[in-house]
Amino acid sequence: MIVRSARWGALLLGASVALLAGMGAAAVAVGPLPPPRLFHGILPIVALLLGVIVLFAGHVSYPRVQNLRVYLAGYSIGLQSALYVVFVGLARYYTDAIPGVPSGYREVVYLFGVLIAAGCTALPAFPTYRITRLVTHALVGVQFALLALVRLLPASFGFVDRLVPERLLSWPVLGVVLLAAAVVLSNALMRPQTFYLRGAFSGIAVLAAGAWVLPSLLDAIGYGPVASDLVALLYVCAAPLFLAGSILAHILARMGHRIAYDPLLQIYNREFCNQILAEQSSINTRPPLSVMMIDIDHFKQVNDSYGHQAGDRILFNVAQMVQKSVVPEGVVCRYGGEELIVFFPGRAGRDIVPLAQRLRASVESMETHLRATRISVTVSIGISDRRSVRYSLAHVVRAADKALYIAKENGRNQVRFVRIKEASR
Numbered sequence: 001m002i003v004r005s006a007r008w009g010a011l012l013l014g015a016s017v018a019l020l021a022g023m024g025a026a027a028v029a030v031g032p033l034p035p036p037r038l039f040h041g042i043l044p045i046v047a048l049l050l051g052v053i054v055l056f057a058g059h060v061s062y063p064r065v066q067n068l069r070v071y072l073a074g075y076s077i078g079l080q081s082a083l084y085v086v087f088v089g090l091a092r093y094y095t096d097a098i099p100g101v102p103s104g105y106r107e108v109v110y111l112f113g114v115l116i117a118a119g120c121t122a123l124p125a126f127p128t129y130r131i132t133r134l135v136t137h138a139l140v141g142v143q144f145a146l147l148a149l150v151r152l153l154p155a156s157f158g159f160v161d162r163l164v165p166e167r168l169l170s171w172p173v174l175g176v177v178l179l180a181a182a183v184v185l186s187n188a189l190m191r192p193q194t195f196y197l198r199g200a201f202s203g204i205a206v207l208a209a210g211a212w213v214l215p216s217l218l219d220a221i222g223y224g225p226v227a228s229d230l231v232a233l234l235y236v237c238a239a240p241l242f243l244a245g246s247i248l249a250h251i252l253a254r255m256g257h258r259i260a261y262d263p264l265l266q267i268y269n270r271e272f273c274n275q276i277l278a279e280q281s282s283i284n285t286r287p288p289l290s291v292m293m294i295d296i297d298h299f300k301q302v303n304d305s306y307g308h309q310a311g312d313r314i315l316f317n318v319a320q321m322v323q324k325s326v327v328p329e330g331v332v333c334r335y336g337g338e339e340l341i342v343f344f345p346g347r348a349g350r351d352i353v354p355l356a357q358r359l360r361a362s363v364e365s366m367e368t369h370l371r372a373t374r375i376s377v378t379v380s381i382g383i384s385d386r387r388s389v390r391y392s393l394a395h396v397v398r399a400a401d402k403a404l405y406i407a408k409e410n411g412r413n414q415v416r417f418v419r420i421k422e423a424s425r
Contacts, residue, residue: 007253009199012246013184016203019242020210023234024218027226034230043233044089047240051081054240057247065254068132069120069197070247075140076116077204077243081236083144084109087151089233102154106212106232107163107172112143113208113239114176117183117201125194165213168220173213180209195253200246207242211235262334264312265319273333276343277393283331283345290344290352290385291396292330293404294322294359297378297412299338310370314377317368325359341397349385349417356381356415364413378413380404384420391420 030038058074061067088101119139127135150157165172183205187198214231218224262269275281296302296318303311315338323332326342330352335341344352360381368375382404386396403418410416 007196009196012196012199012249013202013206016206016242019238020207023211023231023238024214026234027214027231028218028223030230032225032227034227039230040092043237044085047081047089047233047236048085050237050240051078054078054244057244061247061251062132064251067125068123068127068135069125070250071132072136072139073116073120073243074247075136076143077239079140079144080109080112081240083147084232084236098152099154102150102157102160104160104163105150106228108147108150108160109232110208110212114179114183114205117205120201121183121186165216168216173216176209176212180205195257196246196249200243203242204239207235207239265316265334267319267323268331268333270334270336273335273341277397283343285345285393287386287388288346288348290347290349290383291400292342292352292356293382293400294340295380295404295408296338297380302375302377306370306375310375313370314368314375317366318363318377318379321363321366322359325362326355349383353383353415353417356383360413360415380407380412381415382407383415383417395420
C-alpha cells in the first residue's frame with residue numbers, strides 16, 4: 001500500500017534542530033552561572049509539567065492511533081524528564097537525604113534519549129494492546145530502575161563518568177553522534193508510512209545527542225564555557241515539548257487519513273475525490289489534466305458466483321494494481337461500487353492511453369486465489385482530459401464516464417478516449 005498522505009516528518013526534524021539551536025543560544029546567553037531562580041525553580045517546574053503532559057499524551061494516544069512507538073515514546077520521554085527534575089533539578093531541597101549527583105548522570109539521561117529513539121524506530125508499530133503494554137512497561141521499568149540506581153547509588157556506577165566528554169573530539173562524542181546518525185539514517189531509509197513519526201524519532205535522537213555534545217561544541221567554537229546542568233534542564237524541557245507536538249501532528253494526520261481513505265481498498269475515497277472536483281485539495285487541477293474511469297467487467301456476476309468476500313478481495317487487488325501502475329503520476333480514488341477514478345495532473349489524455357493499455361493488460365493477467373479457485377477479471381477504461389479552464393472538472397469526469405460507457409458497449413476489456421466536445425454530442 002502506498003499512503004500518499006503519510007509524511008516522513010522533515011519539518012519535525014527541522015524543528016528539533018531549531019530547538020537544539022535555541023538551547024545553545026539560551027545557554028550562551030545565561031552563561032556558566034545561571035540565576036538560582038531559573039535553575040532551581042522555573043526550569044525544573046516547566047520540565048516536570050511538560051514531562052507529565054507528554055506521558056499523558058502517550059497514554060491517551062493508544063485508543064486513537066494504536067501505535068506501540070507513540071505509546072512507548074510518550075511514557076519514556078515523560079518519565080525521563082520527570083525523574084531528572086526529581087533527582088537533579090530539585091535535589092537542593094533534600095541534599096542531606098541522598099548522595100550528590102554523580103558525574104555522568106546527564107549523559108546517562110541523554111543516552112536513554114537516543115536509545116528510546118532507536119527502539120521506537122526498530123519496534124513494530126501495531127502489535128496487540130497486550131503486547132504494547134507489556135513491552136512499554138518492561139522497557140520503561142528498566143529505564144526507571146537504571147536512572148534511579150545510578151542516581152541513588154553513584155558509588156556502584158562510577159564508570160558512567162567516562163561518558164562525560166572532556167573535549168569535542170572524544171570517544172563519547174563520536175559514539176553518540178554515530179548512534180544518533182544511525183537512528184536518522186534508519187528512519188530515512190524506511191517507508192514514510194507513519195505520519196510524521198520518522199521525523200519525530202529522528203528529532204528525539206538529534207535533541208539527545210545534541211544536548212550531550214552542545215557544551216563541548218560551544219566551548220570549542222569560542223562561545224563557552226556554558227553550564228552543562230543548564231543544558232540538561234533545557235533538554236528535559238525541549239524533549240517532551242517536541243514529542244508532544246509530534247504526537248499531536250501524528251494524531252491529526254491519522255485523522256485526516258481516515259477521513260480521506262477507503263478502509264477496504266486502501267486508496268482515496270469518494271470524499272477526497274469530491275474535494276478534488278471542487279478544487280479544494282492540494283492536487284493541481286489546472287490544464288492539462290486527465291481523468292481515467294475504471295470499471296470491473298461483470299463484477300455483479302463475480303459476487304453472485306463466488307460471494308461478496310471474493311468480490312471484496314478482487315476489488316482490493318484491482319485497486320492495488322491500479323495504484324501500483326499509476327502512482328506517482330496519478331491520484332487514485334474510489335468513485336463508487338466497483339468504479340475507480342484516477343486524476344493525472346499535468347498530463348494530456350492521449351499521453352496516458354498507453355499507460356491505461358498496460359494497466360488493462362496487467363489486470364487481465366492477474367489472478368485472485370480463493371481457496372482452490374483462481375478468479376480472473378477484466379476492466380474497461382474511459383479517459384478524457386481538461387485542456388482549458390472553461391471546462392469544469394465535472395465536465396471532464398462526465399466525458400471520461402462517456403468513454404467508459406463506449407468501452408463497455410463495444411465489448412468491454414478495452415480503453416477508450418473521448419474529448420469533452422465529443423462527449424457532449
